[in-house]
Amino acid sequence: MPSINTDIAALLPRLRRFARTITYHREDADDLVQIAVERALSRSAQWEAGTRLDSWLFRIMKNAWIDEVRARMRRDRIFAPEEAGEHVGDEGAQAQQQRMAIQKAVSLLSDEHRIVVALVLVDGMPYKEAAEVLDIPMGTLTSRLGRARAALQELLSDTARTAR
Incomplete structure (x- = not known):
């Protein structure tokens, strides 16, 4: 039976894609994934076995992003990411x-x-x-x-x- 750590690791590509879409900055997306994974691992006892781990992680990530946006009170905008050229x-x-x-x-x-x-x-x-x-x-x-x-x-x- 795989551990929750292994299951979370398998979801990393989907988490990163979701983070890139809602943050539209590579660095913010990476930070958001890290925050969500840290929260999930530290609170793994709260996850109910038999429920969808991906839904639980997406919810953690969504809430972490809302927290981040509220904390910033400003938005940093760039015209296009460096790799776009x-x-x-x-x-x-x-x-x-x-x-x-x-x-x-x-x-x-x-x-x-x-x-x-x-x-x-x-x-x-x-x-x-x-x-x-x-x-x-x-x-x-x-x-x-x-x-x-x-x-x-x-x-x-x-x-x-x-x-x-």
Whole structure:
């Protein structure tokens, strides 16, 4: 029977992807994953065997990010991460530009919309499970996701119009 440590280690790629989506900064994402894993390991007795470990960890991470945002009282913004310029001039430049436009659009969403997008669209979590992670009714999740999709579509169409 695998230990909780092994199970948490197996979830690290998903945790990091979720963190990158809600923080949109690599360093903040790494810090958030570390905080969440530390909290989970120090409070492993609180996890109920037989329940979904990934949902428990996503909830810890979401709460840690809310705590961090509240503590900062300001946002540090960058135009594009340093690694975004790695592929300028090669054949993948257009794909890179599209990816950057999507990342920028996601970063402009409200926190609650970005979290829903991260869980459902990026991580592929089922609606019911995402609603449980966020501790909200299913209807609230679907309406937030619908509004987030509409906002993304609007932001991306604005980006396409200004790029012409």
